[in-house]
Amino acid sequence: MKTWPIALLLFGCAPRLYTDGADDTESGNWVAPENQWTSNAPPGELTGEGTEEGDVPPDFLLKDQFGDDVSLWQFYGQWIVLDFSTIWCAPCQDLAALAHETHEIYKEHGLEYITVLSQNMYYESPSLEEVQSWVDTFGIEAPVLADPVEWTSQFVKGASGFPRLVIVGPDMRIVESEVMPNTDEGLRAALDELF
Secondary structure: OOOHHHHHHHHOOOOOOOOOOHHHHOOOOOOOOOOOOOOEOOOOOOOOOOOOOOOOOOOOEEEOOOOOEEEHHHEOOOEEEEEEEOOOOHHHHHHHHHHHHHHHHHHHHOEEEEEEEOOOOOOOOOOHHHHHHHHHHHOOOOOEEEOOOOHHHHOOOOHHHOOEEEEEOOOOOEEEOOOOOOOHHHHHHHHHHHO
């Protein structure tokens, strides 16, 4: 009996994060994707650890509003806000309405504001057109990424978790694993304490 076709079907299409940590970066194989955003190579010893404060989050490779691949680790050396949102979430829309303004205020501190959209109005992965619509609607000039591989689920558990705001330091370690309140006002208060 031939079992390899079944194994191929079971394991051949499993989604994989851009890097699962040690295998790509320790050997110096991390390659910056081509896009318009800041790109700093992470140190070779950087390894994805988890999603709690003090951890280095795993890297990803997600598409931005221009259809280009973006890596989380390409922003090494900068402060990062990860805004995990969905298109159907009203508080997420409220946050998005102020995302550009917040990014502009804290940009001088080396802050990058990254929105990760994991679901559209039908709880499915957003299309490039839906991501572009989000950008146009809210006037966002920072990266807005579509998450078809459910990278978001490592940070957000359940629908009540949106939006989820995470702050990552320049050393790529999580400084705040969940900004509360999860509003623009709460985010700015947390950033004011850091800067």
